[in-house]
Amino acid sequence: MVIVGAGECGGRAALALRDLGYEGPVTLVGDEPHLPYERPPLSKEAMASETPEIRAITSDELLAEKSIRHLRSVRAAGIDRTAHVVRLSDGASLSYDKLLLATGSTPRKLPMPGLGSRCVYLRTFADALAIRAHLRAGSRIAIVGGGFIGLELAASARKLGASVTVIEAQPRILMRGVPVEIAGIVHDAHEAEGVKILAGQGITAIADDSAEVRVTLADGKDIVADLSVIGIGAVPVTTLAAEAGLTIDNGIAVDAELRTSDPDVFAAGDCCSFPLAVYGGRRVRLEAWRNAQEQGALAARNMLGAGEAHAAVPWFWSDQYGLSLQIAGLSDEGRGIVRRDLGEGAFILFHLAEDGRLVAASGIGPGNTVARDIRLAEMLIGKRAKPAPEALGSPDVKLKALLAA
Amino acid sequence: MNDWVEACAAEEIDEEDVMRFDHGGRTFAIYRSPDDEFFATDGLCTHEKIHLADGLVMDDIIECPKHNGRFNYKTGAAKGAPACVNLKTYPVKVDAGKVLVQIG
Ligand SMILES: Cc1cc2nc3c(=O)[nH]c(=O)nc-3n(C[C@H](O)[C@H](O)[C@H](O)COP(=O)(O)OP(=O)(O)OC[C@H]3O[C@@H](n4cnc5c(N)ncnc54)[C@H](O)[C@@H]3O)c2cc1C
Ligand code: FES
Numbered sequence: 433m434v435i436v437g438a439g440e441c442g443g444r445a446a447l448a449l450r451d452l453g454y455e456g457p458v459t460l461v462g463d464e465p466h467l468p469y470e471r472p473p474l475s476k477e478a479m480a481s482e483t484p485e486i487r488a489i490t491s492d493e494l495l496a497e498k499s500i501r502h503l504r505s506v507r508a509a510g511i512d513r514t515a516h517v518v519r520l521s522d523g524a525s526l527s528y529d530k531l532l533l534a535t536g537s538t539p540r541k542l543p544m545p546g547l548g549s550r551c552v553y554l555r556t557f558a559d560a561l562a563i564r565a566h567l568r569a570g571s572r573i574a575i576v577g578g579g580f581i582g583l584e585l586a587a588s589a590r591k592l593g594a595s596v597t598v599i600e601a602q603p604r605i606l607m608r609g610v611p612v613e614i615a616g617i618v619h620d621a622h623e624a625e626g627v628k629i630l631a632g633q634g635i636t637a638i639a640d641d642s643a644e645v646r647v648t649l650a651d652g653k654d655i656v657a658d659l660s661v662i663g664i665g666a667v668p669v670t671t672l673a674a675e676a677g678l679t680i681d682n683g684i685a686v687d688a689e690l691r692t693s694d695p696d697v698f699a700a701g702d703c704c705s706f707p708l709a710v711y712g713g714r715r716v717r718l719e720a721w722r723n724a725q726e727q728g729a730l731a732a733r734n735m736l737g738a739g740e741a742h743a744a745v746p747w748f749w750s751d752q753y754g755l756s757l758q759i760a761g762l763s764d765e766g767r768g769i770v771r772r773d774l775g776e777g778a779f780i781l782f783h784l785a786e787d788g789r790l791v792a793a794s795g796i797g798p799g800n801t802v803a804r805d806i807r808l809a810e811m812l813i814g815k816r817a818k819p820a821p822e823a824l825g826s827p828d829v830k831l832k833a834l835l836a837a
Numbered sequence: 838m839n840d841w842v843e844a845c846a847a848e849e850i851d852e853e854d855v856m857r858f859d860h861g862g863r864t865f866a867i868y869r870s871p872d873d874e875f876f877a878t879d880g881l882c883t884h885e886k887i888h889l890a891d892g893l894v895m896d897d898i899i900e901c902p903k904h905n906g907r908f909n910y911k912t913g914a915a916k917g918a919p920a921c922v923n924l925k926t927y928p929v930k931v932d933a934g935k936v937l938v939q940i941g
Contacts (some may be wrong), residue, residue: 444918802903
């Protein structure tokens with residue numbers, strides 16, 4: 433078994449193969465110099481500590497104990513599907529019976545000239561350390577893109593006293609996948625913490641003279657900063673798969689069992705698009721940590737012949753200041769919204785399809801106030817339940833009771 | 838220290854639910870199982886020190902509210918990623934309607 437990409441998904445898949453009792457050789461190939469590690473902390477509060485630490489999902493000891501061979505700082509450079517061989521950047525090659533591509537995604541590049549060393553992206557631990565070095569009281573940070581990573585980073589930068597401007601081309605932040613009411617709460621929290629949010633502002637130029645960076649907005653104004661972090665989304669890493677002739681469709685296209693167009697090659701995590709059963713097989717690509725974890729484990733089962741279809745409901749969270757946001761399902765599936773207030777300003781929006789089916793739930797609140805109900809909503813979504821809107825809207829009705837119904 | 842500490846009244850916790858209990862600068866989670874037994878573990882998830890009492894109890898599993906790490910609250914065993922370090926458990930008894938924990 434060969435796994436390309438030693439991130440959340442690849443790492444989980446390797447461990448799962450052993451947990452499932454597979455005894456043959458397992459090789460995990462990663463182009464980063466680290467053990468598989470968690471990316472979510474890279475933008476969050478952990479960033480604000482004096483010396484941010486990498487949070488590995490396993491250890492050298494555990495990998496040795498489980499006889500998982502982990503090749504670091506090595507890239508898979510090509511796949512010969514006929515010979516069942518992966519060619520590595522160091523000239524070596526690996527033969528496989530089953531291959532898993534868990535190559536993840538990579539920040540979408542800003543298609544503009546003028547980007548220099550003070551214009552950076554955030555994906556890896558190395559990126560996070562480079563950004564951390566610029567975060568201190570008074571440093572000026574311009575964040576291009578009001579998505580989750582940019583906003584979480586804005587919160588971490590404020591914690592260290594940096595002066596932060598977020599520039600978003602869309603009319604509001606968190607345009608993709610987040611209901612306007614919730615984005616509004618996030619927006620207000622950032623403004624209350626002193627972040628300047630410029631929404632509805634495209635940028636027309638960016639100039640980096642290595643002393644500072646100047647971002648020119650559509651209205652002609654300039655934002656001058658010590659560092660510009662560009663967070664305008666991510667694109668799946670598909671080159672290897674495409675060059676091997678596998679079908680690509682907004683990511684490496686896989687079936688419900690995470691199999692690519694070659695039955696001996698699987699793909700999972702951020703890099704793949706797959707049919708989401710809970711929405712009648714709608715093809716989606718998720719960039720979410722739990723999905724990477726679950727698909728890694730599912731791919732491992734199917735590489736061993738389980739033939740199990742993906743059935744999970746998407747789930748995502750984000751933390752900014754003391755607020756935590758959680759979303760189960762994809763809210764764009766919904767037509768109507770029912771709101772449940774949980775106290776302390778926390779609330780959940782239930783998204784219902786035309787036929788009354790619960791298709792998604794988005795919640796925000798201090799700490800983990802929304803967690804339990806979002807989790808129960810996720811199970812209701814998975815059951816394709818049609819709970820009564822009045823019950824959803826009434827905090828006195830326990831969602832657990834609806835689930836049992 | 839073998840002292841039993843009173844955590845709460847039994848009726849304060851629903852069946853298949855959990856409650857936070859703070860004592861002496863430490864935090865615990867007290868559980869009532871679907872078959873009406875009481876259990877106690879450390880109150881914080883071993884992944885990121887999050888209060889487990891905000892999580893969801895299903896059968897003998899507590900699911901962390903932050904990233905859905907899972908533990909068997911009866912044994913403390915970590916049952917699902919990202920949780921990989923077990924939770925500490927504590928003896929519990931119910932006496933005259935009170936839940937007592939031996940936090941030692
Ligand atoms: C800053 C940040 C914050 C995030 N916060 C959240 C959050 O709060 N909640 C949430 O749900 N999700 C969050 N995510 C998303 C989550 O981290 C990803 O969904 C998850 O990491 C995807 O895992 P993966 O294994 O599919 O891909 P990745 O983690 O990207 O791993 C892929 C690995 O493969 C390597 N690779 C690629 N090509 C090759 C090759 N040819 N040869 C060898 N190696 C290769 C890459 O270098 C990388 O190490 C966040 C992501 C980032 C960057
Ligand atoms: S804090 Fe509990 S699973 Fe992460």
